[in-house]
Amino acid sequence: MIRADGQGHMEYARGMEAIGSGIMDAVLAAAGAQDFSAFSEDDARRALGGRELSADGFAALLSPAAAPLLEQMAARARAETRARFGNSVSLFTPLYISNYCENGCVYCGFSRDRRIARARLDPAGIEREMLSISASGLEEILILTGESRRMSDLGYIEGACAAARRHFRVVGVEVYPMDSADYARLQACGADFVTVFQETYDTGSYGRLHPAGRKRSFPYRFNAQERALLGGMRGVGFGALLGLADFRRDAFATGLHARLIQRKYPHAEISFSCPRLRPIGGGAAFVPFELGEAELLQVICAYRLFMPFANITISSREGARFRDNAAGIAATKISAGVDVGIGRRGAAPEPAGDGQFEIADGRSVGEICAMLSARGLQPVMSEHLYV
Amino acid sequence: MDDPLRLGTHEFSSRFILGSGKYSLKLIRAAVENAGAQMITLALRRANPGGAENILDYIPEGVAILPNTSGARNADEAVRIARFARALGCGDFIKIEVIRDSKYLLPDNGETVKATAALAEEGFTVMPYMYPDLNAARDLVSAGAACVMPLASPIGSNMGLQARDFIRILIDEIDLPVIVDAGIGRPSQACEAMEMGAAAVMANTAIATAGDIPAMATAFRKAIEAGRAAYLSGLGRVLPGGASASSPLTGFLGGVEGAEND
Numbered sequence: 001m002i003r004a005d006g007q008g009h010m011e012y013a014r015g016m017e018a019i020g021s022g023i024m025d026a027v028l029a030a031a032g033a034q035d036f037s038a039f040s041e042d043d044a045r046r047a048l049g050g051r052e053l054s055a056d057g058f059a060a061l062l063s064p065a066a067a068p069l070l071e072q073m074a075a076r077a078r079a080e081t082r083a084r085f086g087n088s089v090s091l092f093t094p095l096y097i098s099n100y101c102e103n104g105c106v107y108c109g110f111s112r113d114r115r116i117a118r119a120r121l122d123p124a125g126i127e128r129e130m131l132s133i134s135a136s137g138l139e140e141i142l143i144l145t146g147e148s149r150r151m152s153d154l155g156y157i158e159g160a161c162a163a164a165r166r167h168f169r170v171v172g173v174e175v176y177p178m179d180s181a182d183y184a185r186l187q188a189c190g191a192d193f194v195t196v197f198q199e200t201y202d203t204g205s206y207g208r209l210h211p212a213g214r215k216r217s218f219p220y221r222f223n224a225q226e227r228a229l230l231g232g233m234r235g236v237g238f239g240a241l242l243g244l245a246d247f248r249r250d251a252f253a254t255g256l257h258a259r260l261i262q263r264k265y266p267h268a269e270i271s272f273s274c275p276r277l278r279p280i281g282g283g284a285a286f287v288p289f290e291l292g293e294a295e296l297l298q299v300i301c302a303y304r305l306f307m308p309f310a311n312i313t314i315s316s317r318e319g320a321r322f323r324d325n326a327a328g329i330a331a332t333k334i335s336a337g338v339d340v341g342i343g344r345r346g347a348a349p350e351p352a353g354d355g356q357f358e359i360a361d362g363r364s365v366g367e368i369c370a371m372l373s374a375r376g377l378q379p380v381m382s383e384h385l386y387v
Numbered sequence: 388m389d390d391p392l393r394l395g396t397h398e399f400s401s402r403f404i405l406g407s408g409k410y411s412l413k414l415i416r417a418a419v420e421n422a423g424a425q426m427i428t429l430a431l432r433r434a435n436p437g438g439a440e441n442i443l444d445y446i447p448e449g450v451a452i453l454p455n456t457s458g459a460r461n462a463d464e465a466v467r468i469a470r471f472a473r474a475l476g477c478g479d480f481i482k483i484e485v486i487r488d489s490k491y492l493l494p495d496n497g498e499t500v501k502a503t504a505a506l507a508e509e510g511f512t513v514m515p516y517m518y519p520d521l522n523a524a525r526d527l528v529s530a531g532a533a534c535v536m537p538l539a540s541p542i543g544s545n546m547g548l549q550a551r552d553f554i555r556i557l558i559d560e561i562d563l564p565v566i567v568d569a570g571i572g573r574p575s576q577a578c579e580a581m582e583m584g585a586a587a588v589m590a591n592t593a594i595a596t597a598g599d600i601p602a603m604a605t606a607f608r609k610a611i612e613a614g615r616a617a618y619l620s621g622l623g624r625v626l627p628g629g630a631s632a633s634s635p636l637t638g639f640l641g642g643v644e645g646a647e648n649d
Contacts, residue, residue: 086408
């Protein structure tokens with residue numbers, strides 16, 4: 001079993017599927033070896049001028065030395081984004097169906113230790129929420145749960161995916177990591193994209209921040225994307241929760257993780273999320289390594305230049321001004337009509353559950369579409385066909 | 388001059404196939420009109436029948452829709468997407484795109500051949516996007532394709548005719564129309580492809596990323612028409628060495644033996 005005493009977070013708990021991948025060791029070794037203070041502005045300039053970004057070039061663009069080049073990075077990121085994606089920006093919304101959680105993550109609003117209103121939508125509640133979202137014109141949905149395998153078991157999530165398949169064309173899940181056979185079951189129900197945030201790739205911080213629950217196993221979480229692809233998923237999303245540890249090293253590890261997965265599974269669609277740690281409800285703000293908007297944009301541009309073909313999602317944790325401008329530079333996906341609580345959209349009869357964090361951009365689908373159009377961007381509701 | 392592009396049982400006077408992805412729906416009509424295009428591609432994964440902002444509503448009447456199977460990673464998925472297109476009422480054209488590489492988006496010729504055989508059998512007019520390989524192109528002909536659509540360079544790259552020599556081989560050896568697809572970045576490159584004998588050119592990103600989309604569509608139309616006219620006219624000779632030698636190398640023929648020593 002996983003222990004809650006500061007040890008054991010680099011092990012698998014009993015029963016967890018171990019796939020024997022070497023990607024984790026490669027990422028941790030490369031991320032650990034990077035010295036971000038050693039890069040010069042010339043290093044960053046060279047990386048920016050090259051045809052394809054190496055891992056070292058990616059690190060150079062994440063380094064403090066690249067900060068004066070942010071405008072040039074943004075210009076090149078925009079050119080790459082437009083060449084690959086044209087002026088299309090995809091819309092989606094997250095649907096939180098349960099906020100029960102067995103983990104004790106220090107920074108998270110859903111943590112089992114936090115006194116928040118807990119809720120779990122029943123099938124009728126899920127249907128109501130989906131109808132409400134569907135009526136807004138959205139065709140892509142991301143189903144989220146807190147990480148409780150008891151309160152949101154696989155069958156429950158399967159049911160939600162099957163319901164989503166009836167209302168939406170694109171269905172993704174962001175739920176607790178599971179075995180490849182479980183991912184295959186979700187895929188068969190209609191979900192075909194899996195997002196898992198590693199939170200931080202700094203294993204020491206990870207151990208401290210995740211004192212209890214299955215989430216404590218760093219390797220099981222790390223290999224989730226690979227298990228999802230082995231289970232037949234079309235694509236996988238990556239994200240470090242920037243601010244938990246050194247954001248440059250975390251962003252570097254996130255990029256390299258995604259890159260090595262793409263090298264091993266070339267068909268996989270890759271997506272980055274770029275969440276910054278936000279204040280949470282039911283507890284004090286916890287942001288050990290704060291980063292500003294310029295640094296967040298530097299990370300986003302570096303992701304775009306390292307993997308020009310990847311989708312990049314800008315979280316509703318960020319304000320409208322930042323999201324709107326990021327969509328014009330590098331983002332290809334943006335959420336709209338966001339509510340991170342449980343059952344608050346569809347006027348459910350049962351009490352609603354509290355949200356995971358405070359959102360900074362609560363604009364509706366119509367408002368986001370109008371914003372994109374005003375910027376000469378094309379809102380796209382569906383970018384995939386499930387067959 | 389009567390010079391139709393024949394695809395299966397269909398004929399077109401325009402040799403410019405326009406992509407519809409990557410730019411605002413409101414610009415589609417102007418782009419089609421300026422391009423003089425009679426065929427426009429449609430990514431089924433974007434089509435939204437009955438929903439808001441449906442791309443089908445923006446395509447002018449009388450323009451043939453060429454649905455593509457983008458998103459398919461193997462022949463089986465391409466076949467299912469094609470059937471979905473037919474069920475939506477998009478007609479019998481299908482552009483096969485089978486891609487299992489998310490970085491370069493290079494087509495998988497082997498799976499493309501399989502999908503072509505299956506869909507031709509079902510009565511589709513199959514237009515396969517391919518990597519320019521002669522053996523694969525011959526297999527596509529045998530599988531019942533209506534044309535072959537080799538890439539000029541990686542899709543979206545605007546790098547032009549990087550695969551020039553291999554496309555030339557297809558033009559020389561394949562009896563079906565060879566339609567250059569993907570990577571064409573400038574009207575001059577489209578013109579060159581047509582001069583080489585390509586039957587048509589398909590372009591998307593070059594237009595979608597232009598400063599003035601309708602104006603660039605016009606520029607491409609003119610370039611493609613010029614290239615076609617040049618091809619049909621027979622290009623003027625280009626001498627490899629530059630100019631003609633003033634003393635012909637073969638001038639000795641017909642002379643008298645021993646005369647050169649006089």
